[in-house]
Amino acid sequence: MSHVAATAADFAVAGRLLHDFNTEYDDPSPGSEALAARVAELVGAGATDVLLDGAADAVSSDSATAVCVLRYRPSLWSLADECYLAELYVAPSSRGTGIGRRLLRAAVERARARGCDYLDLATSEDDVAARHLYEAEGFRRTEGEGGPLTFHYEMDL
Numbered sequence: 044m045s046h047v048a049a050t051a052a053d054f055a056v057a058g059r060l061l062h063d064f065n066t067e068y069d070d071p072s073p074g075s076e077a078l079a080a081r082v083a084e085l086v087g088a089g090a091t092d093v094l095l096d097g098a099a100d101a102v103s104s105d106s107a108t109a110v111c112v113l114r115y116r117p118s119l120w121s122l123a124d125e126c127y128l129a130e131l132y133v134a135p136s137s138r139g140t141g142i143g144r145r146l147l148r149a150a151v152e153r154a155r156a157r158g159c160d161y162l163d164l165a166t167s168e169d170d171v172a173a174r175h176l177y178e179a180e181g182f183r184r185t186e187g188e189g190g191p192l193t194f195h196y197e198m199d200l
Contacts, residue, residue, distance in 0.1 A: 047153065048093035054083040057093045060110040064132035082112075090115045092153055096146045097137070108137040111150045115157060126154035128164035131173070138172075147180055165195035 048057050058079025065072035072078070085091035091114050095107035112130040128150055133143040154162050164182070166173045178184070186193045 046095060048082065048086060048095055051083070053093070053095060054079045054086070056095060056107050057082045057110050057112075060095075060107065060132055060134065061112070061130060063134060064110075064130065067135070085114075092157075094146060094149050094153065096142050096149070108134040109142045109146050111146050113150055113153060115154075115159065118161060121160055123158050123160040125161040125163070126150075126157070126159040128162060131164075143176055144180065147176060151180070 046053075048054055055075070058075040058077070058081075061078045061082070062072045062075040064070075073081075082091075082093055086093055091112065094111040094113070096109040096111075097107040110130065110132050111128065114127045114129045115124045116127065118125045128147075131143065131147060131150070133146070151162060164177065166177065168174075174184075184193060185191060
């Protein structure tokens with residue numbers, strides 16, 4: 044069922060899943076409706092894609108239990124764009140079913156299809172399941188092959 048969110052119903056589902064993601068980890072959320080509106084705005088501007096996934100027999104995005112947000116930016120190092128995997132969330136009821144792996148692979152393919160030549164992401168040290176998934180799918184936590192360990196920093200402004 045992986046697909047790029049394109050309809051108001053898709054955006055509503057994405058907003059719900061992103062809200063659930065933040066509240067599950069006790070992070071603030073502006074609410075499902077605000078997130079759906081923001082997702083619609085960002086996708087409409089063209090530099091963001093939202094992928095949804097769910098059970099293999101699902102027929103609509105309403106049954107989606109996983110969401111992925113991809114943000115595109117021009118690269119300094121090549122003429123291609125880069126892709127930042129901003130969010131990847133699988134609802135607790137669907138974890139361990141392969142949906143996260145399938146969605147991650149769809150995200151990589153979507154970035155390639157857009158012509159990106161680089162994809163990066165960040166996760167926390169304690170999210171062992173996510174780290175295992177990313178590393179199993181070929182992501183590295185070093186700068187270049189065999190390079191030094193990389194760190195992701197952030198600051199609220």
